[in-house]
Amino acid sequence: MRLNPVTPELQQRHRRTGWLLALVGAVLLIGSPYLPWAWSDDALDDMTYLFGPSPTQFLGLALGAVLLVCLLAPRLLARVLAGRRARWFAFADGAKAAALGALVFVAVVVVGIAVELGGLVNVRYGGWIALVAALLAVAGTMLLPRDRPATLGGVRSPGWLVISTIAVVMLVTLLLVAYALDEDDPVIFVALLAFVAGVVAVLLKLGVGPWFSSQTARHRGVLVASAFLVAFAFPFTQDGSEANMSIATQVLIFAATALGLNIVVGLAGLLDLGYIAFLGAGAFVAAILSGSAFSAVGWNPPFIVTVLISGVVASLLGLIIGSPTLRVSGDYLAIVTLAFGEIFRLVMINLDGSDGPDLTNGSNGIPGVPDLDLLGFDFGEPHVLLGVEIGRFANYYFLLLLVIALIMVVFANLNRSRIGRGWVAIREDEKAAEAMGVNVFGLKLFAFAGGAFLAGVAGAVRAHHDISVTPDQYIFLESAFLLAAVVLGGMGTIVGVLLGAVLLRLMPEKLRFVDEYRLLIFGALLVLMMRFRPEGLVASRRRQLEFHEDDEELADKVDPTVTRAEGAR
Template identity: 45%
Template sequence: MTTQTTTADTPHTTTADERTGLIALPPHIARATATAGGALTVVSAFLAWTWTPAFPGDLTYYGYPGGLQWLVLIGGALTALFGLASYGVKGTRWLVPAGADSAIKLSALAAFVTAWYTVIAISVQLGGVINLEPGGYVVALTTLAALVGALALPFERPHLLPADPEDSGWDQFKHRAGNQWATVKAALATGPVAPARKLPGYVEILIITAVLALGLTVFTYGIGTEYDELFLGFLMTAGFGLAALNKAGLIARVSGLTARHRNVAMIGAFVAAAAFPFTQSDDQYATIGVNILIFATVALGLNIVVGLAGLLDLGYVAFLGVGAYAAAMVSGSPSSPYDVHLPFWAAILVGATVSMIFGVLIGAPTLRLRGDYLAIVTLGFGEIFRITVLNLDGTSGPDVTNGSNGISSIPNLNMFGFDFGAAHTIGGFTIGRFANYFFLMLLVTLIVVVVFRRSSESRIGRAWIAIREDETAALAMGINGFRVKLVAFALGATLAGLAGAVQAHVTYTVTPEQYQFAHVVPPNSAFLLAAVVLGGMGTISGPLVGGALLFLIPNKLQFLGDYQLFAFGVALVLLMRFRPEGMIPNRRRQLEFHENEEAPATLTKAGA
């Protein structure tokens, strides 16, 4: 049996052997096995997996999932849902605009990895498989069956003809257009694809609201995991689950809705973020929340320099330190060499202004450099800043920064009679110190997002993108490259200074060790750059998501000790290998990365 896949120029014949999955099973049996396995996995989550509550999460109950069982249940439910969608069940086809087979494989893998990790952890920690209850064996078998069925599903890749290097520009354009059309047709042929249906505006807004609520739930769950096994299971389920949603085309479909309602999506996102402190009973996780916002906001500021203007800055954390030190010196700290106590609005302006000045002073003589040379210079600036503040202690140099002791005992903010250091009761919820600063930092984040959005859409933003794409061509078109890059450098430094002023009050103290190029605890320049690249350069939500992950994961992986950075590095290498454009990519950069292969953006939108 053969099927015909036609490209722009010649037909390609795909044999039945090429269409089989990794395991040789008929497609209808494979799909039924995966779907049934996912449904049975959901049932197995309601059984007891072990007889003793000694394993974290107490998986001894029948009829009520606990801990890791909830994560396996989610993986099984996604597998069953995508399986039903592959049959064209009414009400499910909207979820798989790009086809269900790849999504089934990833969701089945999520359930399998999490379930088997739990079963193995129970056996190792409690001393053998004898400690498993029947539910433990059942979930192991059902997830294995679902994975076997998923891996047996047909795998089809559109066959594209290589471009002839001697073709003219018009011929290459026709060839690429033909290949993209062939890709769309091949994607449409892989299974039942739901046609895009125009939804009423209020329905689209309700969908956006539901997605934001789900995002808040996932974030709150991840940040509030109480033991290491649960957080590792959460990472597995969330990672493979999001990959499954992406392969199904659902994330792209939701992104299209948010693009149509950008203002509603932005306001909803900040409302959801503002609801986070009300989900916490104490300041334990609100502390992590405010630090995540600081780190993510600084990453967004760096995105102007790296993502929009294409300037590789390896010393950006120094501008965060400049803003923090400047604000700390004028905030009334007893260890400050200056007897100045300005109100916060003035202190944050001082921090932002001083950072901007440093950005101009550093950028003016160095921004005529490009690429690696600029990276080396900015790396040097970061180290010079740290060594300078370390030596301005009154012994090695003038008494300005108090040396290695830093500036400590920075007083809490008191704005309009509202004491940020005291707990307050709002609507029956007690909001502690770090929750107060969380709301303040959320306001700063909103300012940074608005500045980034307006700048990127302005004339100067288009000039930054032109410089990033091809500086020589941009200069030939009349763009003043030096001035444009200097504006990007100064604006990025200013936004970092804003976040640094808040950070100084949140942490009570600023020391030189906080602003190294690379160390285990973020923020530092290496993690900031990784957050921008990991999240997606040139986007707003990319660095925010990347920054949140790069702060949360190291904070939760401290139990790995010396292996923490090793595990983290392996994860980054794998992500950059399989998704180099980042988790939330800019459309132009995504097409650049996949120019000579099947473009995920094209496949994802195949059914739209």
């Protein structure tokens, strides 16, 4: 089902008119940031100046410039390259994505001004011109004929160009994340998300996304090293801000847990709605063995031992719940795992010395968990690194980076192994896999135990990071958010799950002003994702074709080398 209701015949007849409308819209979008958008400087980042665009207005200008390039590039390339390479790009589709992204961006800003200042009357003429320009651009691009699929993904590029592109992408990512965390205005944060989504959509339509994916497959080591270098550099951009680093560490804990769940759901295809219990098991074990004054156990082993015990206890719980229940599947498995998550929470509440052994202090949990002291390094004390003071949360941030690196190595190797191929076979067709000699029950059990172990490791770090552990931290809603991160990002992928985890943990922190409607917004986003991109934000080619079996255009886009490589995994 296409979003564009205009018929191809109408597009061919009015394509020149559409191009002119879109061109006018692009020019107005570029010029409108130099006009005032609001009557008061209390809205967003002060959009009251004439010929003085604010940083947010510059984002709208950038979207207008991208739209203008998409409209003019085919003609310029056709002249310069005699049309030979202009067909590599789908410029019309890129223009449509840029126009739609600009409309969403301007609409968010206009609504934000109205909300923060008390009505649409506070939006000045510059904002209305920008909104009309975006509408003109969308209407004009709808009249443009559809392009042939972009073929840039099959172009082989020199190594220096790919490595330089990776460096630029990582640097831009670091700057965007730092800017987003430093921004206190939630409307600006949402507008920034709309801007990034629009630019990414344009790059995907132009074929730059498939090109980047295919080229980085040849330089995967450089990509991974660059990503970790950027992640390592992030605390140095925060100027000692403990608030931002606290959010960042929470994001990493959530991401590490989601990667563990990705083994169960993304690879093995087992719908687990109680996965948060394994994170809680690791956290409670670490808190009990932490030496806290509120712990009923007097043993305080080194943290390395505690981590291993936490992971083993969580994996044993995975075996206990998996052994009797993994002979069922689908909705029945989901119901059983949901019940297990609730049972775990209630058991932790009952281990208060009254209804059961005194281990967890009941609903009060175990407060006063001391900071880690690993090999003489006190995570609770600030340290100076490369001339920059690194606070408590930054210390845990670096530790969690190592944990995520470990989980990524485990996940990648399992995915490439016979075990990973067996999980994928079970996910695709359990009966067929069993008929081909795959040990279905054993691999399911291993997936549950392995995913639980990784969650237990993340839980052990979380206990010391949060200082206290209570049963109410591990409710069903947390399991739902973890599952949503896997589905939203892209099941069976590493980058996709990390991206989904970052979005789902970061957005609630920045959208507290709509606290009552956060779940409604979250549900609406998931519905839109399931409608327009069910394979996730970052999906493998195999899953894209699974969800779009009848899409011949998508099949044509698949790089044969990538398809063969994935088929060999």
